[in-house]
Amino acid sequence: MTATESDSATSRLPPKPRPSTFAVGTTVLAIVVTIITAIDVNFSLADGIRNLANKNSVIEGLLDPDWGQLWSRRSREAFIETFQLAVLGTALGAPVALVLALWSTRFGNPNFWLRGMVRTFNNVNRAIPDLLWALIWVSAVGIGNLPGLLALFFFTLAVTTKLTGDTLEAVDRGPIEAADASGATTTEMLRTAVVPQILPSYSSFVLYNFELNLRASAVIGLVGAGGLGQRIDFFRNRGEWSELWGLVVMFFLVVFLVERLSVSLRRRLV
Amino acid sequence: MIRFENASVTYPGGVSAMKNLDIEIDDGEFVVIVGLSGAGKSTMIRAVNGLVPLTSGSLEVNGHDVPDLDRAGMRDLRGEIGMIFQEFNLVDRTSVLKNVLMGRLSQVPTWRTLIGRYPAADVEIAAQALERVEILDKARVRASDLSGGQRQRVGIARALAQEPKVILADEPVASLDPPTSHVVMRYLQTISRDLGITTIVNLHFLDLATAYADRIIGLRNGELVFDGPGSACDETVFERIYGRSLTADDTMAKQAAL
Numbered sequence: 384m385t386a387t388e389s390d391s392a393t394s395r396l397p398p399k400p401r402p403s404t405f406a407v408g409t410t411v412l413a414i415v416v417t418i419i420t421a422i423d424v425n426f427s428l429a430d431g432i433r434n435l436a437n438k439n440s441v442i443e444g445l446l447d448p449d450w451g452q453l454w455s456r457r458s459r460e461a462f463i464e465t466f467q468l469a470v471l472g473t474a475l476g477a478p479v480a481l482v483l484a485l486w487s488t489r490f491g492n493p494n495f496w497l498r499g500m501v502r503t504f505n506n507v508n509r510a511i512p513d514l515l516w517a518l519i520w521v522s523a524v525g526i527g528n529l530p531g532l533l534a535l536f537f538f539t540l541a542v543t544t545k546l547t548g549d550t551l552e553a554v555d556r557g558p559i560e561a562a563d564a565s566g567a568t569t570t571e572m573l574r575t576a577v578v579p580q581i582l583p584s585y586s587s588f589v590l591y592n593f594e595l596n597l598r599a600s601a602v603i604g605l606v607g608a609g610g611l612g613q614r615i616d617f618f619r620n621r622g623e624w625s626e627l628w629g630l631v632v633m634f635f636l637v638v639f640l641v642e643r644l645s646v647s648l649r650r651r652l653v
Numbered sequence: 654m655i656r657f658e659n660a661s662v663t664y665p666g667g668v669s670a671m672k673n674l675d676i677e678i679d680d681g682e683f684v685v686i687v688g689l690s691g692a693g694k695s696t697m698i699r700a701v702n703g704l705v706p707l708t709s710g711s712l713e714v715n716g717h718d719v720p721d722l723d724r725a726g727m728r729d730l731r732g733e734i735g736m737i738f739q740e741f742n743l744v745d746r747t748s749v750l751k752n753v754l755m756g757r758l759s760q761v762p763t764w765r766t767l768i769g770r771y772p773a774a775d776v777e778i779a780a781q782a783l784e785r786v787e788i789l790d791k792a793r794v795r796a797s798d799l800s801g802g803q804r805q806r807v808g809i810a811r812a813l814a815q816e817p818k819v820i821l822a823d824e825p826v827a828s829l830d831p832p833t834s835h836v837v838m839r840y841l842q843t844i845s846r847d848l849g850i851t852t853i854v855n856l857h858f859l860d861l862a863t864a865y866a867d868r869i870i871g872l873r874n875g876e877l878v879f880d881g882p883g884s885a886c887d888e889t890v891f892e893r894i895y896g897r898s899l900t901a902d903d904t905m906a907k908q909a910a911l
Contacts, residue, residue, distance in 0.1 A: 557742030558755075564702055565815055566732035566759030571766045575755050579747045 444624025452629030458614060462637070465610035468528065469596040472535025477589045479536075480543035485573050487544070488551050490559055493569070505544050513538040517603035531608035535596050542595060546588040550581050587649040594638075594645050601634055654680055655701060655819070655851065660710035662696050662875075670696040672875040673710070680818070681849045683842060685856050685866035685883075688894055693875040694855040698821045701853065702734045703727050715818050732759030735812025735850075737841075739824035741804045745797035749788070749807050752796050753779040756814030782813035786840055802833035809840055820845070822854040826861065831905050834858075838865045858905040859891065 435442065452458045485491040487505055492498040511519075516537050520530030558576035567575065604612015611634060618627035655678040662671040670693045678684055686694045699705040700712060703719055712719040717730045735756065743752045757775040758766060765771060771779075783789040786806040791799060796807060805825060812820050822841060826834035838854075842865050845852040856862045862869055863883040871879030871894035878893045879886070892898055 555745075557738065557740050558744045560704070561736065561738065561742040561811070562755055562758060564704060564731055564734070564736040564821075565756055565811070566728040566730070567755070567766075568728065568758075568763055570763050571758045571761075574766050574769075575751070575758065576744055579744050579751075582746070 440622065441624050444626075444628045447625050447628075448632050449625040449629035450632075452626055453633050458630055458633070461604075461611045461614040462633070464528065465597070465600045465604070465612075466637075468531045468535055468600040468610050469593060472532055472596050472600070473539055473589060473593040475532075476536045476539025477543055477592065480540050481547060481578075481585060483540060483544045484547035484551055485577065487548055490556070491551075491569065491573050491577070505541075505548070508537060509541040509545060511537070511541070513599045514603060514606065517606050517608040521607045526607040526609075528609040531600060531603050531610055534603050534608055535600060538599060539592050539596060542592050543585075543588050546591075547581065547585050550584045550588075551577070554580050583652045587652045590645045590649050590652075594642050597638060597641055654678065654713070654715070655853075656711075656713045657697075657700075658711045658713075660700065660707050660712050662693075662700060662705055663708045670875050671700065671707075674875075674877055676870065676877065676880070678851060678853065680851055681845070683845045683852045683854075683865070683867045684870060685854045685862040685868075686870045686872060687856055687859060687862050688872035689896075690857065691874075692872040692894075694872055695823055696875070697872065698823050698853055698855055701819065701821055702731050702736060728759055732815060733818045735815045735817035735820045737805070737808045737812050737820065737822040737825045739827045741801075741808045741828075743796040743804055743807055743811075745795070747796065748793050749783070749796055749799070750776075750779060750792040752807055753782055753792075753810045753814050756782070756811040759815070778816065779810070779814045782810040783807075785813060785844065786810050801829050802836060805829060805833075805837050806840065809837070809844070813844065817850060819851045819853070822852065824855050824857070827857070834861065834905065841865070858903065859886070860904040860906050862886070 483501060483505060486501045487498060489498070492501065513534055516534035517530060520533040524530050524533070554577055558580070559572060562572035562576040600609075601611045601615070604610040604614070605616050607613065611630070615627060615630060618624070618630065655676075657674045657676045660671060660674045661669070663669045674697065686697060688694050696705050700707055700719070701714055703722065707720050714730060715733055717726065719730065722730060744755075754761075754771050754775065757771060757779065761771055761775055780789060780792065783792055786809050788803060788806050788810065791803065791807075796804065799807065805828075808825070820841070825841070826837050829837060838861060841852060841854060844850060854866075863886050866883045869879065869881065869883050869886055870877065871890065873894055873896065879890050881890075888898060891903070895903065
């Protein structure tokens with residue numbers, strides 16, 4: 384016997400819910416805003432292509448990068464400096480970020496006012512981009528490595544605190560209750576009941592943050608915060624585009640390798 | 654000794670979970686609290702170690718006046734009271750031994766906990782606790798790799814590692830199958846007898862309660878409705894506690910047979 388259409392179970396399904404006004408509204412809004420801004424900034428793909436086609440020393444440099452940069456002593460030094468900045472910024476920022484993340488949770492910091500202060504600091508810190516941190520510290524302590532290190536330190540706090548904080552919300556509360564019931568201090572409870580639960584995710588976030596710091600440390604040099612960026616800025620000012628692109632290719636290779644390594648490490652962690 | 658006097662707990666939102674309770678529990682007693690869910694069993698047990706504060710009345714545990722304790726005093730009290738949970742509350746990612754060492758937290762300096770280096774004497778206590786529940790060979794295994802019954806034995810070892818005067822067990826067998834439940838109950842009973850530890854267990858299966866308890870306390874809607882030895886627990890008492898006569902749902906043996 385075949386089911387007629389009227390007695391199929393499909394026909395007895397409850398009616399489809401209407402799409403929510405909120406979802407439709409925000410989608411329409413996003414499209415409208417994009418169109419309006421595109422018109423307002425006079426963005427035109429055709430202009431861009433025409434400019435690229437003109438004689439352009441920057442593009443010519445790209446087509447003929449100076450491979451010699453790979454063996455240049457000063458470029459290599461700039462590289463090592465960038466790498467050092469990224470390593471140190473991550474190493475100093477990551478432990479502080481863990482503590483800040485723990486102290487921004489209700490169970491890790493029962494004091495309402497202290498928790499509010501930590502959360503406010505995290506929010507303000509997150510609102511400041513890495514390049515702005517670099518500018519601030521260059522103004523405060525002068526050109527060199529130190530402002531770069533400080534900028535990456537605060538950038539690490541912003542990223543790792545946020546990601547770790549989100550993980551902490553999903554932590555199993557059972558062990559917390561067990562630690563509290565055994566007479567542990569809050570610090571002991573966090574160390575024994577919470578940290579083991581989030582350690583794999585946290586390690587993964589720190590590695591990811593190291594990748595971000597490596598990239599950021601190339602950019603912050605543009606404002607005088609040390610590392611590769613300062614060398615890039617040097618070539619840019621002299622209009623030596625082949626050398627600059629050689630440097631960028633070299634940077635690309637290093638970032639690519641570090642990222643592959645980090646991705647495979649992180650896969651093992653979680 | 655544990656003494657509730659006119660003790661009440663009202664939760665924010667107005668739910669009255671414990672009403673004017675007067676109970677005295679002597680050192681070394683093995684007491685089972687029975688009642689429907691929502692009768693106030695968990696509230697009563699958690700009041701003993703201050704996880705749930707009283708809203709009125711007084712409560713004395715081992716000479717501590719529980720409602721008056723400051724944070725440090727509360728930690729001292731909790732250090733003397735081991736607790737066992739329905740869902741075991743182990744840290745799955747760490748080893749059995751590290752879970753049991755959690756029972757030493759009230760005695761170990763915080764800085765030692767931070768670097769994860771426990772004094773040898775505390776490791777010895779933890780190992781002895783694992784030996785008592787016959788699971789020492791699993792000490793280096795991750796807690797997540799154990800069966801439910803083994804996990805609860807680790808939970809018992811963690812409570813024992815506190816060298817407690819009192820053990821509280823909140824529905825310790827509710828997540829376990831019947832044979833495993835009996836194993837866990839026997840461990841609790843033996844430990845209480847051998848070491849003279851006052852033990853308070855919440856159960857909702859009546860046959861388990863009468864099989865192991867020296868004394869049964871029946872709660873209903875936050876009020877004491879029965880207090881006496883397991884042998885005095887007859888049909889009329891069950892009706893008082895459950896508001897109806899005994900059915901297969903109330904005993905583990907009959908439920909397992911279904």
